[in-house]
Amino acid sequence: MTRPDQPQPQPLTLTEAIIPVAGLILLVALSFYLFGDAGAGGPNQVALTVATMIAAFIGWRRGHSLDSLREAAVASVGSGIGAMFILFAVGALIGTWALSGTLVAMVYYGLQLLNPNYFYVTTCAICAVVSFSIGSSWTTVGTIGVGLMGIALNMDLSPAITAGAVISGAYLGDTTSPLSDSANLAAAAGGVNLYQHIRETAFTSVPAVAIALAVFFLLGRPGDFDASEKLRAIESAFDITPWLFVPLVVVIGLALLKFPPFTSIFIGALVGGVLAAVVAPERVITLGGVADGIPDWLAVVKGVWLALASGYKSDTGYAAIDTLVSRGGMESMLNTIWLVITALAFGGVVEKAGVLDRLIAPVLAAAKSAGALVASLVGSVFATNVVTADQYIAIVLPGRMFKGAFEKRRLAPVVLTRTIAAAGTPTSALVPWNSCGAYMAATLGVATFSYLPYAIFNFASPLLAIAIAYLGVRMLRVPGGTPASGSAGVGGPQGSEPS
Secondary structure, three states, X not given: OOOOOOOOOOOOOHHHHHHHHHHHHHHHHHHHHHXXXXXXXXXXXXXXXXXXXXXXXXHHHOOOOHHHHHHHHHHHHHHOHHHHHHHHHHHHHHHHHHHHOHHHHHHHHHHHHOOHHHHHHHHHHHHHHHHHHHOOHHHHHHHHHHHHHHHHHXXXXXXXXHHHHHHHHHHHHHHHOOOOHHHHHHHHHOOOOHHHHHHHHHHHHHHHHHHHHHHHHHOOOOOOOOOHHHHHHHHHHOOOOHHHHHHXXXXXXXXXXXXXXXXXXXXXXXXXXXXXXXXXXXXXXXXXXXXXXXXXXXXXXXXXXXXXXXXXOOOOOOXXXXXXXXXXXXXXXHHHHHXXXXXXXXXXXHHHHOHHHHHHHHHHHHXXXXXXXXXXXXXXXXXXXXXXXXXXXXXXHHHHHHHHHHHHOOEOHHHHHHHHHHHHHHHHOOOOOOHHHHHHHHHHOOOHHHHHHHOHHHHHHHXXXXXXXXXXXXXXXXXXXXXXXXXXXXXXXXXXXXX
């Protein structure tokens, strides 16, 4: 339906562009005030739906047809189908790994090997190494991260700090690893060689992870810890052997071979189910429920099927173990997928209506120096993560809009891609309705606003990108360029690419 007096869409005024974004922020804030962390179970989705309707009305008022706005919402939701299936796969993986004992085995050996005094810093370091090796924060969090959360629970450590440490380490690889899809996308957005991009990204990501490690070291809790009682409880309920790590090895191996995340994770879930059938068939049959006339082998199939669909429910009598392993299943991810769908629909409508273009244009025009330009880019990338709920849009769209301004100042394209990488991927985990923030909260069992203060890497990285820009560090230029305002280009000779 198109208004006859406005056959062609008209640009939004600044006030019109602000209304849907401000409305969303206000509604989500009210949801958090009224419902707390339970807001992710429905109220936040309602807030996003209402904000989408507001944005659609403003777009319609400015000449966009309702059909075109609907198609934009549908296309945006369609772009997130891959992420939704990964969420389903992670839910299935957690269910079968809980059933087989893989999660408990990770906790069992972790209690013996990890010291609670240094647990947070060790957690961050482990996740950083794994994520850099496989190039995926989602796979790292969905496998190693889940186990580390279980260890923290049994050590009586803070779930919020542990989640922050897991996420901080996991996003190092997503930002800096040459195997990362987001790193490849950021390099492609600026037409930069991948390894040149990775080298420059290290100037923000390495200091950021170093800061994170230092903070988590200081957050360590000195004191004695006796795990003997918890180890005995685990031994009484599960038969712990190194074979229980087979599903984890399979997932990491497939990730290293560059299998898609969904494939790697879901195969890991199936392997977990097979392992459960082999090492603990009685437990699997109990989950499925004993029924007359059903042979044992079919009861085992039923139990594994239920773990994939609805997760595992433990009743060992030991609260810490039951809390750890009573979880998972594709069903557990439905609220998160609901959140992602409504967030992507909102993002599609506001992008079609021209909200982002109108909001970013004055910010871009106000940037009078190289440092201010980088700061504006970081802010625009974060705003795009908030508005569109998609890290890939936050990488591509601001990069496209700021490319001309960087060229005008003769800044090398790698400065643009480095800044996008430092801000786009890490900050996506800080937005509750962004697909990344929703995934982290659902997988680790900690609300986004709870772990946010401890996701040190994720806000240190964009802040460092701004700092080095104002200091003139590595502000490289294309041949024939002139020094950026206030910059001496201390990272290398003027007019050169990074060595």
